[in-house]
Amino acid sequence: MNIVVTALAAALAIAIPALATAWAQSRIGPAIAASMAEKPELSTTAVLMIAIPETMVILGFVVAVLILLGKTA
Amino acid sequence: MIIEMSKVRILGPRDRLPDVLRTLQDLGTLHLAPPTLVEALATRELSPAEARERRHLASALEDVERALAELGLPGGQSAAAPIPPKADLARWARLAWRVRRAAEGLRAREIALDDERALILKYQGFFSAFRMMLENEAQWPNATVYHVLLKSGDTESVHKLRTSLAAVVGPEFQLYTQQLSTGETAVLVVISAQAAGRVERLLAEARVQEIPVPAAYGGKSLTDAIPKMLARLGEIPRELEGARRDREALARANAPELRKARAGLHDRIQELGALPLSGVTPRAFVLEGWVPADARGTLETRLHTAFGDDVVVSELSKEEWESENAPVVLSNPRLLRPFETVIRLMPLPRYGTIDPTPFVAVFFPAFFGLMVGDVGYGLVLAALGLVLHARSKPGTLLRNVAEIMGPCALFSIIAGFLYGEFFGDLGKRLFKLAPLAFNREEALVPFLLLAIALGTVHILLGLGLAVASNLRRHPRRALGSGVSAVMLVLIVLALLAAVHVLPKGFFTPAAIGLLVAFPCLIALEGIVGPIELLSTIGNILSYARIMALGVASVMLAVVANRMVGAVGSVAVGVVFALLFHFVNFAIALFTPTIHALRLQYVEFFGKFYSPGGVRYQPFGHWTRDAT
Numbered sequence: 001m002n003i004v005v006t007a008l009a010a011a012l013a014i015a016i017p018a019l020a021t022a023w024a025q026s027r028i029g030p031a032i033a034a035s036m037a038e039k040p041e042l043s044t045t046a047v048l049m050i051a052i053p054e055t056m057v058i059l060g061f062v063v064a065v066l067i068l069l070g071k072t073a
Numbered sequence: 074m075i076i077e078m079s080k081v082r083i084l085g086p087r088d089r090l091p092d093v094l095r096t097l098q099d100l101g102t103l104h105l106a107p108p109t110l111v112e113a114l115a116t117r118e119l120s121p122a123e124a125r126e127r128r129h130l131a132s133a134l135e136d137v138e139r140a141l142a143e144l145g146l147p148g149g150q151s152a153a154a155p156i157p158p159k160a161d162l163a164r165w166a167r168l169a170w171r172v173r174r175a176a177e178g179l180r181a182r183e184i185a186l187d188d189e190r191a192l193i194l195k196y197q198g199f200f201s202a203f204r205m206m207l208e209n210e211a212q213w214p215n216a217t218v219y220h221v222l223l224k225s226g227d228t229e230s231v232h233k234l235r236t237s238l239a240a241v242v243g244p245e246f247q248l249y250t251q252q253l254s255t256g257e258t259a260v261l262v263v264i265s266a267q268a269a270g271r272v273e274r275l276l277a278e279a280r281v282q283e284i285p286v287p288a289a290y291g292g293k294s295l296t297d298a299i300p301k302m303l304a305r306l307g308e309i310p311r312e313l314e315g316a317r318r319d320r321e322a323l324a325r326a327n328a329p330e331l332r333k334a335r336a337g338l339h340d341r342i343q344e345l346g347a348l349p350l351s352g353v354t355p356r357a358f359v360l361e362g363w364v365p366a367d368a369r370g371t372l373e374t375r376l377h378t379a380f381g382d383d384v385v386v387s388e389l390s391k392e393e394w395e396s397e398n399a400p401v402v403l404s405n406p407r408l409l410r411p412f413e414t415v416i417r418l419m420p421l422p423r424y425g426t427i428d429p430t431p432f433v434a435v436f437f438p439a440f441f442g443l444m445v446g447d448v449g450y451g452l453v454l455a456a457l458g459l460v461l462h463a464r465s466k467p468g469t470l471l472r473n474v475a476e477i478m479g480p481c482a483l484f485s486i487i488a489g490f491l492y493g494e495f496f497g498d499l500g501k502r503l504f505k506l507a508p509l510a511f512n513r514e515e516a517l518v519p520f521l522l523l524a525i526a527l528g529t530v531h532i533l534l535g536l537g538l539a540v541a542s543n544l545r546r547h548p549r550r551a552l553g554s555g556v557s558a559v560m561l562v563l564i565v566l567a568l569l570a571a572v573h574v575l576p577k578g579f580f581t582p583a584a585i586g587l588l589v590a591f592p593c594l595i596a597l598e599g600i601v602g603p604i605e606l607l608s609t610i611g612n613i614l615s616y617a618r619i620m621a622l623g624v625a626s627v628m629l630a631v632v633a634n635r636m637v638g639a640v641g642s643v644a645v646g647v648v649f650a651l652l653f654h655f656v657n658f659a660i661a662l663f664t665p666t667i668h669a670l671r672l673q674y675v676e677f678f679g680k681f682y683s684p685g686g687v688r689y690q691p692f693g694h695w696t697r698d699a700t
Contacts, residue, residue, distance in 0.1 A: 044418040044674075051671040058618040065517050065624075 010064040017060030024053035075428045076404045079369045080394045083360040085384035090358040096379050101693025102368045104400045108352035108361040117353045127345045133166035134338040136173045143176035144324040165334035172327045179320045190309045193302045198253045200299045203261045217269040221260040221281050242268040339695030363400050399424035401686035409434040411476035421686030427542045437669050442484025444622045444665035449496035451485030497630025520620045528616025535680030542681050553597040560590045612676040618668050629657040
């Protein structure tokens, strides 16, 4: 039972930030694409804007790993 | 580094202004700026004739650019030359207008011929499908023939068409279908002439694509038109070849002159654009601008040689100008220069601040290498970099990318040895490659700690640069950054002591230090200070992405290697494994680049970088880079 709960917790730790990242990128993507259509020099900003929400899922991944390692340690 | 600039003021008699501007244009080192206007000094506005000339030249330049593009000659460069006489400019304007129209005409002719060929080929497919029947079309004097094309996969429409025709004209019709090579269905409908009106209405209502006989080929039936169309099909390639030859001949005859015209027109437009950047009195002129400090001597000598004591050059003291307005030139050793590309993706740093190129040159490949961390991928990347280097020209973006790939590959290989990875765990399996530091497949926590430690060092360096950058002009801000850096070090010490990495005795002094530094931070930066400190800690945690992406990369590589044993056939398994490695390598090229860049731009630059520098654009002869 404990393993199931741990696995579920790890899965949620990555799934929820992944959904949040996807939602954020879905809003940023069209906005930055529209901006780049008018100002192509914004391409660097576009890359940064898209990469910024990815922090959430990366930290979610780290937390998931720590949950799993904490259980198996 | 950002090279040192001098601001100079040039004074001389007003009638020598055009000559002085031409000398400066030949020299090509002075970045002109509007002069500080004082009483009796006015801006030298363009006269109506000069403004008109500028408009005409801009229009002629557009003709030249368009003509070169139409002739497929966008590149190429003519050597810098003195400003041409007005007669040359007028001749170039006429030439550009004439060549542009001729080139556009030839291009339009080629497009029309291509379109005509595509149309005939479409009819040819239809004709081939019903050749026999169409040839018998003449035997149906009282019949009307419709040629219809249905979209590919639209088989149901044939049945519907047949049912509808039966309802409208009864059994008095014939319908033939044939599949074309394009996937479309060609339909031939033969009906009695009396029922033509009703069938046309039916086809119009059903929005069926009927192929009418093109008027250009005469005749009322396809049978009449097709032979003429096929004959035309034989002529079109010859005509196309002729048009292409004419265009090439036009390009050969006019390319050198058009390129010379482009450079000359640009130069004259720049000269006219420089006039309003000068200040004048009824008898004198003043020019101001920036020049690299080590080029000031050459500028003074050249002007003195050309104009003697008539023209005076003086250097303005640094108190007389705002450093924010000075143009920025990045100058770094040859090895670091490719990384200036990374800086140029952002707005330039302001004059007087720090050029982060040397730091980016070290940390960008290091972070990239730690994320990829595979000897095999590093070698492939190095090979790719060499190919790109061989195929690119010096000074181009591609060459810079190739030169950045070298250090990235080197760091990937070094990290690969540290992790003991050669295409994932293939090295371990084939030649017992052992990790020199740790195996990142299993040692996730050490890898995470390494990433966070690197982040701490990087952010502390950023705060240190902020102190150095602000020390002279904003000492309070510099002190704030310094206190933040000290607090960060104290937090790290306290944490290390708490988890027994450092002796426990470190904890209390570190905690006391934090308690002392906290009010200092609030006093220096206000309530924003602690918030900034928290955000800095968040920035450090953001470096965990090095571990996350690194683990994802190695896991994909391991999965790729397991494909060989997982699929029944070894050959199929090897193909799958290669495919997986290829995908992983593509991801390894893209994702670590984006995230290594992000760590530079957001986390590191955020601490000290001061964007908004003015690009150094010396007044000189036109070059392609200047556009």
